Amino acid sequence: MARIIAGVTSSHVPAIGAAIDNHQTEEPYWKRVFSGFERSKEWMRQAKPDVVILIYNDHASAFSVEMVPTFALGCAAEFPPADEGWGPRPVPVVKGHPELAAHIAQSVILDEFDITVVNKMEVDHGLTVPMNLLFGSPKEWPCPVIPLAVNVVLYPPPTGHRCFMLGRAIRKAVQSYPEDLRVVVFGTGGMSHQISGPRAGLINSKFDKAFLDNLSKNPQKLARMPHLEYMREAGAEGIEMVMWLVMRGALDDKVDEIYRFYTVPASNTAVGHIILEPRGKKAAGKGKKPAGKMKRAAARAKSEVRRSK
Amino acid sequence: MAREQHDYDDIPGTFVFDQERSRQGFGINMFCMSLMKDENRKAFKANEPEYLKKFNLTPAQADAILKRDYNRMLELGGNIYFTAKLGATDGHSFRHLAAVMTGSTQDDYANMMLAGGRSVEGNRSRSGKDAKPAKKPTKKAKAKSKTKARAKPRSKRG
Numbered sequence: 398m399a400r401i402i403a404g405v406t407s408s409h410v411p412a413i414g415a416a417i418d419n420h421q422t423e424e425p426y427w428k429r430v431f432s433g434f435e436r437s438k439e440w441m442r443q444a445k446p447d448v449v450i451l452i453y454n455d456h457a458s459a460f461s462v463e464m465v466p467t468f469a470l471g472c473a474a475e476f477p478p479a480d481e482g483w484g485p486r487p488v489p490v491v492k493g494h495p496e497l498a499a500h501i502a503q504s505v506i507l508d509e510f511d512i513t514v515v516n517k518m519e520v521d522h523g524l525t526v527p528m529n530l531l532f533g534s535p536k537e538w539p540c541p542v543i544p545l546a547v548n549v550v551l552y553p554p555p556t557g558h559r560c561f562m563l564g565r566a567i568r569k570a571v572q573s574y575p576e577d578l579r580v581v582v583f584g585t586g587g588m589s590h591q592i593s594g595p596r597a598g599l600i601n602s603k604f605d606k607a608f609l610d611n612l613s614k615n616p617q618k619l620a621r622m623p624h625l626e627y628m629r630e631a632g633a634e635g636i637e638m639v640m641w642l643v644m645r646g647a648l649d650d651k652v653d654e655i656y657r658f659y660t661v662p663a664s665n666t667a668v669g670h671i672i673l674e675p676r677g678k679k680a681a682g683k684g685k686k687p688a689g690k691m692k693r694a695a696a697r698a699k700s701e702v703r704r705s706k
Numbered sequence: 707m708a709r710e711q712h713d714y715d716d717i718p719g720t721f722v723f724d725q726e727r728s729r730q731g732f733g734i735n736m737f738c739m740s741l742m743k744d745e746n747r748k749a750f751k752a753n754e755p756e757y758l759k760k761f762n763l764t765p766a767q768a769d770a771i772l773k774r775d776y777n778r779m780l781e782l783g784g785n786i787y788f789t790a791k792l793g794a795t796d797g798h799s800f801r802h803l804a805a806v807m808t809g810s811t812q813d814d815y816a817n818m819m820l821a822g823g824r825s826v827e828g829n830r831s832r833s834g835k836d837a838k839p840a841k842k843p844t845k846k847a848k849a850k851s852k853t854k855a856r857a858k859p860r861s862k863r864g
Contacts, residue, residue: 411800457787462728462735482742482794550787552714552724589823593786594777596719597804598815600823625713629830633720634786662819664801 399497399571399578403444404644404652404673405437406584406612407527409453412664414486414526417534430668433658434530440656440672441531446581448494449542450501450567451524452643453585454549456481458521465551466513468563470505471520471544472498479519488525488534494541497574501543504570510563520544527585530670549586549637553624557639561620564646571647584644588659588669591632599632600667605659608638609671613654616645651676718832719808721780731783733761734771738788741795750795776807 416427458479460466473493478485502514524544532539545567548554555563564582571580588605591597608631611619620642627636655672662668709715714722721727728735737758740746750757758768770778771792779789786803793803805815808824818824 457735457739457785457791461739462732462785462788480742482791550723550785551728552722591720591824592800592804593723593780593807594720595808596717596824596829597808598818598824599826599829600819601826602822604826628714628720628722629717630826633717633722661822664799665804665819665823667823 399448399574399576399580401568401571401582401647402446402579402674402678403655404582404584404648405527405531406587406641406644406669406671407434407530408587408663408666408668408670409523409526409585410663410666410668411456411481411522411526413668414522414529417526417529418487429660430663431530433660433668433670436656437531437658437670437672438533441581444581445579446540447578448497448540448580449528449583450545450571450580450647451527451542451583451585452545452547452640453520453523453527453583454637454640455546456521456523457550459515459518459546460548462551465548466515466546467548467555468510468512469515469518469546470498470502470512471515471518471542471546472502473516473518476518476520476524476542476544478525479521481521485519486522486525488529489537491520491524491528491538491544492541494543497571497576497578497580498543500574501567501570504573505563505566508566508569510566512563515546518544518546523585527583531583545643547640547643549640552636554636554639556624557622557642558620560639560642561616561646564643564648567643568647582644582647584641586637586640587631587635588638588667589631589635590666592634592665594633596632598665599635600661601630601632601635602659602661602667604630605667605669609657609659609669612641612645612671613652613673616642619645645673648673649675653677716832718829721777723780723783723785727780727783728785729783731767731779731785733763734767734779734782734784735788737761737763737771738784738791741791747795774806776803780807 413430416422421427422431458481471493472495474495475493476491478488502512505512528538589599589601591599624636627638652673653676655674658670660668709726754772758771767782770782776789790800790803802812805812808815
């Protein structure tokens with residue numbers, strides 16, 4: 398039986414991709430951002446997922462204003478990087494998992510989520526930047542990816558509750574897949590940012606930190622948050638954080654927060670990142686789960702130990 | 707017909723790309739999409755007004771594009787992920803465009819971001835009726851941006 402072993406969130410700022418592609422990751426501005434993902438990459442090496450389901454939004458690359466699917470599931474065998482106006486990013490072609498994707502489509506549609514099935518699609522920085530942040534820059538991505546593109550460009554995006562419930566349906570679909578696969582779900586985008594209009598540059602760290610707290614402990618509260626609150630508090634484009642709720646819905650009610658990273662700014666945006674595992678079911682590493690206040694410090698110490706091996 | 711008012715129209719300095727703007731701005735956004743191709747970028751640069759004729763734009767929309775008035779493009783139905791392609795054609799990044807839209811210099815905008823970005827305090831609501839009013843409403847952000855003051859009456863005109 399396939400199972401979801403963890404959920405990860407990550408920003409997908411295009412400038413992060415540009416910094417990688419232009420070899421600027423060691424510059425102080427960018428090092429501050431990339432250093433926050435070092436432990437995560439180590440965690441990912443230990444977790445060894447067989448498949449990633451990656452929730453993201455397309456930025457006028459695969460979908461223009463001609464067609465705007467609310468939820469589009471990538472069921473193809475591969476997804477080439479899109480040319481976003483500067484040539485495609487120099488990253489590997491993303492391999493899909495058509496069998497599991499087909500199974501998910503079959504399952505969630507009968508669960509009343511009328512998703513769009515996409516059999517040919519290019520993927521932009523919204524998908525490839527989180528892959529870089531969690532897997533680095535290998536010659537081939539270490540596992541197949543099922544992209545789920547969510548419309549957060551044309552208002553209104555799906556509600557947070559709808560996203561959360563779709564996560565639930567995806568979880569049910571994964572758990573009914575006969576092959577023994579370890580699946581990690583990515584929720585991408587955010588955190589607070591506004592890149593349009595005279596209010597551009599808005600950052601609300603207080604909102605972001607509360608959002609991360611609730612994502613761990615009280616996601617039902619987030620699922621009730623109206624769109625207005627996202628836009629007012631976290632910026633017009635901050636609304637893309639609803640995508641994180643798909644990831645959260647795919648996890649158990651109770652989760653352990655393994656790691657968290659937050660920094661401002663990356664270009665116009667606050668960068669937020671969290672790793673959540675089902676409670677007591679360790680995806681990566683050995684030994685007992687650290688608890689309470691010590692959790693993050695312990696995770697930090699642990700990953701340092703791992704690195705020093 | 708006047709633009710139907712929505713709760714989010716109360717957010718200052720913000721043009722939400724909703725169904726109504728998407729309907730109005732189809733030509734702007736399709737024009738921007740066309741700039742994904744190099745031959746189209748060259749054709750546009752060679753004769754901008756002539757190139758724009760292909761996209762069924764209103765005179766106001768064409769004018770906003772020719773003047774690179776990014777806020778006006780948003781107001782008339784452009785979306786930032788699309789208009790950014792026009793910015794890229796001119797060699798500008800998202801951050802550059804953001805600074806332009808706020809009316810800041812590039813340096814001022816970059817420094818604001820490094821200092822933690824624009825505060826939400828005083829930037830939540832035009833009407834001041836939102837649930838979390840700023841304790842000390844500042845006019846700092848307003849003073850920074852002359853486009854912001856300009857954007858207000860325009861968005862009501864629809």
